[in-house]
Amino acid sequence: MRVMAQMGMVMNLDKCIGCHTCSVTCKQTWTNRTGVEYVWFNNVETRPGLGFPRRYEDQEKWKGGWKLDRRGRLRLKAGGRAKKLLSIFANPNLPDMEDYYEPWTYDYDSLVSAPAGSDDFPVARPKSLVTGKDMSIQWSANWDDDLGGTTETGHEDPIVQKIGDKVKFEFEESFMFYLPRICEHCLNPACVASCPSGAMYKRAEDGIVLVDQDQCRGWRMCVSGCPYKKVYFNHTTGKAEKCTMCYPRLEVGQPTVCSETCVGRLRYLGLFLYDADRVAEAATVENEHDLMNAQKSILLDPHDPEVQRQALADGIAPDWLEAAKNSPVYELACKYNVALPLHPEYRTMPMVWYIPPLSPVVDALTETGHDGEDIGNLFGAIEAMRIPIEYLAELFTAGDVEPVNDVLRKLAAMRAHMRNVNLGQPVDESIAEAVDMTVAEIESMHRLLAIAKYEDRYVIPPAYEAAANSLLDELPGCSVSFDSEPGDRGVQGDAPIPVTIESFHLTKQRLEAESYEDLDYKQ
Amino acid sequence: MSGLDIFLFGVFPYICLTSFVVGHIWRWKHDKFGWTARSSEWYERRTLRWASPMFHFGLLGVIVGHFVGLVIPQTWTEALGIHENVYHAFALIGGLAAGLVMLIGLVGLAVRRLKTPAIRLATTPNDKFMFAVLGVVIFLGLSVTVYWQLIEGGYNYRESVSIWFRSIFYFNPQISDIAAAPLLFQLHALSAMFLFLIWPYTRLVHVFSAPVFYLWRPYIVYRTRDAETEPGAALTPRGWEKSELPGQKTSKR
Ligand code: HEM
Ligand code: SF4
Ligand code: SF4
Numbered sequence: 001m002r003v004m005a006q007m008g009m010v011m012n013l014d015k016c017i018g019c020h021t022c023s024v025t026c027k028q029t030w031t032n033r034t035g036v037e038y039v040w041f042n043n044v045e046t047r048p049g050l051g052f053p054r055r056y057e058d059q060e061k062w063k064g065g066w067k068l069d070r071r072g073r074l075r076l077k078a079g080g081r082a083k084k085l086l087s088i089f090a091n092p093n094l095p096d097m098e099d100y101y102e103p104w105t106y107d108y109d110s111l112v113s114a115p116a117g118s119d120d121f122p123v124a125r126p127k128s129l130v131t132g133k134d135m136s137i138q139w140s141a142n143w144d145d146d147l148g149g150t151t152e153t154g155h156e157d158p159i160v161q162k163i164g165d166k167v168k169f170e171f172e173e174s175f176m177f178y179l180p181r182i183c184e185h186c187l188n189p190a191c192v193a194s195c196p197s198g199a200m201y202k203r204a205e206d207g208i209v210l211v212d213q214d215q216c217r218g219w220r221m222c223v224s225g226c227p228y229k230k231v232y233f234n235h236t237t238g239k240a241e242k243c244t245m246c247y248p249r250l251e252v253g254q255p256t257v258c259s260e261t262c263v264g265r266l267r268y269l270g271l272f273l274y275d276a277d278r279v280a281e282a283a284t285v286e287n288e289h290d291l292m293n294a295q296k297s298i299l300l301d302p303h304d305p306e307v308q309r310q311a312l313a314d315g316i317a318p319d320w321l322e323a324a325k326n327s328p329v330y331e332l333a334c335k336y337n338v339a340l341p342l343h344p345e346y347r348t349m350p351m352v353w354y355i356p357p358l359s360p361v362v363d364a365l366t367e368t369g370h371d372g373e374d375i376g377n378l379f380g381a382i383e384a385m386r387i388p389i390e391y392l393a394e395l396f397t398a399g400d401v402e403p404v405n406d407v408l409r410k411l412a413a414m415r416a417h418m419r420n421v422n423l424g425q426p427v428d429e430s431i432a433e434a435v436d437m438t439v440a441e442i443e444s445m446h447r448l449l450a451i452a453k454y455e456d457r458y459v460i461p462p463a464y465e466a467a468a469n470s471l472l473d474e475l476p477g478c479s480v481s482f483d484s485e486p487g488d489r490g491v492q493g494d495a496p497i498p499v500t501i502e503s504f505h506l507t508k509q510r511l512e513a514e515s516y517e518d519l520d521y522k523q
Numbered sequence: 524m525s526g527l528d529i530f531l532f533g534v535f536p537y538i539c540l541t542s543f544v545v546g547h548i549w550r551w552k553h554d555k556f557g558w559t560a561r562s563s564e565w566y567e568r569r570t571l572r573w574a575s576p577m578f579h580f581g582l583l584g585v586i587v588g589h590f591v592g593l594v595i596p597q598t599w600t601e602a603l604g605i606h607e608n609v610y611h612a613f614a615l616i617g618g619l620a621a622g623l624v625m626l627i628g629l630v631g632l633a634v635r636r637l638k639t640p641a642i643r644l645a646t647t648p649n650d651k652f653m654f655a656v657l658g659v660v661i662f663l664g665l666s667v668t669v670y671w672q673l674i675e676g677g678y679n680y681r682e683s684v685s686i687w688f689r690s691i692f693y694f695n696p697q698i699s700d701i702a703a704a705p706l707l708f709q710l711h712a713l714s715a716m717f718l719f720l721i722w723p724y725t726r727l728v729h730v731f732s733a734p735v736f737y738l739w740r741p742y743i744v745y746r747t748r749d750a751e752t753e754p755g756a757a758l759t760p761r762g763w764e765k766s767e768l769p770g771q772k773t774s775k776r
Contacts (some may be wrong), residue, residue, distance in 0.1 A: 081738050085735070085738070096564065096565050131640045195737075202746075206748075214555035215555070217558060218559035219560065
């Protein structure tokens with residue numbers, strides 16, 4: 001057993017309202033630059049839908065992730081090392097501008113500079129950010145948002161095709177939910193394995209997957225290697241870029257920008273401990289339906305004394321161990337077992353987990369005039385509503401409906417139980433028992449999921465130790481300087497401007513703090 | 524042997540060699556961020572799919588051919604019992620085949636670059652200069668083969684050009700050997716030397732990061748966090764430039 005720590009995320013899909021705030025704040029922070037206008041480290045997809053880039057889940061076409069060869073060995077789906085090098089001159093699996101979209105801006109100036117009194121109504125024409133020419137907008141990162149146009153394109157969703165066109169796109173029969181996606185910071189990252197230069201790496205401390213910009217040579221194998229298409233090609237610098245899990249923020253104890261600004265407050269951040277020696281073994285499990293449990297089986301229980309001993313022996317700091325014990329993501333994935341990995345069948349061991357949405361079921365119930373919070377109705381509906389559940393299963397459990405059913409039943413039980421509590425009705429223990437939980441467990445799960453306090457949602461290990469103090473000064477900066485010590489710190493040029501509302505006070509506090517301990521960053 | 528010959532074939536090679544070596548070191552030290560193949564596949568895929576592999580594989584064949592022709596002395600191949608006529612036939616067929624594949628690829632790449640607005644815009648003045656020089660080298664090289672080996676029935680450059688080439692690396696340049704060679708050979712050599720002169724300052728640096736180590740390294744790379752990140756940069760770091768309409772860079776922010 002070799003214990004390593006991994007920063008993970010859980011998203012509670014029931015709460016996502018599809019507002020795209022996370023995408024926009026992330027973009028403002030990281031990708032509002034030349035060459036990455038089309039890049040969304042965080043994007044929010046409406047499902048059913050094609051996703052971004054279009055149909056990225058069709059691995060028969062894009063060849064992302066891993067597969068087992070005929071002898072059951074783990075292999076990159078796009079081929080091994082020699083094949084990679086031979087196809088380096090033109091990557092056969094690379095999505096291009098048409099698969100993403102041609103980024104554009106509008107000619108706003110024509111609105112301002114139009115001559116007064118002219119009969120023509122001034123129009124802000126779309127201009128391509130790639131060629132600078134007028135363009136006609138054909139597609140974008142969320143063209144089929146809220147099922148827009150899905151009567152035309154919905155059947156091209158790879159999952160809809162898989163479950164055999166049973167999904168209906170007529171208004172009355174449709175269902176939908178939002179799927180926010182960032183890089184999964186996988187335990188077995190296909191992007192890292194695909195990089196010929198060795199420029200991509202997993203940080204040993206927290207498992208964050210990064211691209212070394214000085215070492216990247218632009219061979220673009222990571223872009224096609226990632227089955228989630230979460231490495232992007234900066235077409236101006238010729239280098240790969242990806243979600244960094246906002247490590248400069250995490251390192252000073254702040255949650256990622258997408259989490260911090262999430263309107264639904266549905267993102268959870270915390271540590272997983274895992275057994276690094278068994279990653280390959282878990283990724284090689286033959287039956288795709290067993291992959292999720294294999295993935296869970298290498299996550300270690302931070303409360304187990306044996307694990308704690310080994311963790312300390314393997315150099316994990318005591319306060320990191322403490323953070324792992326309080327980790328909301330471990331609790332959701334392994335204690336309550338309500339969080340599921342996205343596409344475990346890609347065998348990359350993704351570390352951003354999802355609590356599947358119960359809302360399509362509840363919505364359908366209430367629309368037909370039933371009580372959407374009655375436990376009998378809910379359980380019945382989960383059984384009966386095959387289509388949304390099969391769809392969810394294709395996303396989260398390689399098509400195995402049982403685990404999805406289990407999670408939805410737990411969420412239903414929580415709903416029904418808490419309704420009773422809120423209405424002051426007698427506690428019905430059979431509700432909890434029906435999903436193999438106790439009343440206490442249901443209520444503490446409710447606290448985590450529904451009340452979701454800031455400090456319960458984000459358990460970020462304190463101080464990436466010694467370096468933290470010096471990092472306080474280096475956080476991609478605020479252009480405001482506080483002249484408590486003139487000339488000492490000062491303006492940091494055009495570096496990315498922070499987006500969080502609290503950043504003025506936080507930055508001020510950070511710049512004035514003597515040490516990390518002085519910060520009460522958790523508000 | 525004129526003064527010009529001495530400069531062109533006795534001095535110039537060393538200028539180019541120095542530039543090539545020192546330039547690469549300098550670039551490595553100061554511009555790792557700019558060291559990339561700058562792929563244009565994101566803009567256009569269909570033509571690149573065949574043109575780039577044809578160009579590169581053809582080129583690799585040509586490079587192997589140059590190695591055999593220039594570096595391995597005629598006496599060695601003869602010692603192996605390979606007669607000059609046999610060698611010549613092989614070199615001609617192999618060289619022409621590789622050269623033709625490369626040329627078709629290059630034409631494909633050039634047409635694609637000119638025809639696709641996005642790629643044309645992404646072509647820097649540096650790129651244009653490099654493409655021109657590379658084009659001249661390749662054109663002269665193919666002309667040599669077609670004119671001297673095919674039309675004129677063969678010229679044994681291994682008795683002149685190759686001796687001069689090797690002598691450069693002994694620091695005892697045999698200028699008279701190359702000075703006696705036909706003009707086309709001299710021009711091809713000169714243009715190639717010029718290409719090496721500018722090489723480190725162009726996108727051609729990507730050649731020296733050909734990632735062969737990938738064949739051995741473990742798949743998953745771990746690194747510990749580098750505590751000594753450089754202190755907050757004062758200027759806009761490269762890659763952080765604000766988005767502006769291409770071709771209309773007005774403000775310098
Ligand atoms: C074996 C080592 C080499 C590797 C791995 C390599 C790889 C690449 C790659 C990946 C590209 C980008 C293709 C794209 O647009 O996606 C490229 C472009 C290019 N390479 Fe190489 N290359 C190698 C050797 C060479 C050599 C020896 C030369 C010439 C002396 C060369 C000249 C070029 C040129 C001119 C382009 C630009 C083509 C275009 O987009 O129009 N390469 N190379
Ligand atoms: S999701 Fe992230 S870590 Fe996983 S393969 Fe893709 S880019 Fe790599
Ligand atoms: S900010 Fe939160 S609620 Fe809004 S789209 Fe993103 S994840 Fe969903």
